[in-house]
Amino acid sequence: MNDGPNPGALWRRAVGRWGEDLAARHLQSAGLVVLSRNWLCREGELDLVLSDGDKVVFCEVKTRTGTGFGTPKESVTDEKIDRIRRAAQRWLQAHRVGWCRTRYDVVTVLAPAGAHPEVHHIAGAF
Incomplete structure (x- = not known):
């Protein structure tokens, strides 16, 4: 029986959107x-x-409330990088952008409970 949306998934989505x-x-x-x-x-x-x-900068954002499952940057795997690169090519095609310089960045947000969030921008991360 499905009692509606999973509260944990909703919370993770909200944290991700906030990040x-x-x-x-x-x-x-x-x-x-x-x-x-x-x-x-x-x-x-x-x-x-x-x-x-x-x-044109394609930026992956990773938000975590702790490092128990690794740092936010560690969650940007080779598989994720490949998907981002393919999606970036689709974005360029969809927006009819010809050749242009591109960069792939990562922004990590570490936001432990009760502390100010730490935001780090890694330009040219991959």
Whole structure:
């Protein structure tokens, strides 16, 4: 019997959305411009697509409330990187962007209970 949405999954989704909001504000304060958020295609989802001068930046955001399952950066696996690269090509095609410079970044958000979140931007992470 299904009693509705899984509360743990809803909480994780809310934490992830909160981390993406923090990441977007952090990157905007550094001068980047958000072009897309949570863009979906058959290869997966792109958390943030931004412009940084003459570059299109595809940014994966990882938010954690602790490191019991590893650091946020450690969760960006080779398989995830491959999916992001494929999705990025789809985004460029869908938005009719010809050749351009691209960069792949990761923003990690570590937000332990009762502490201020730590936001780290890793430009050119992969």
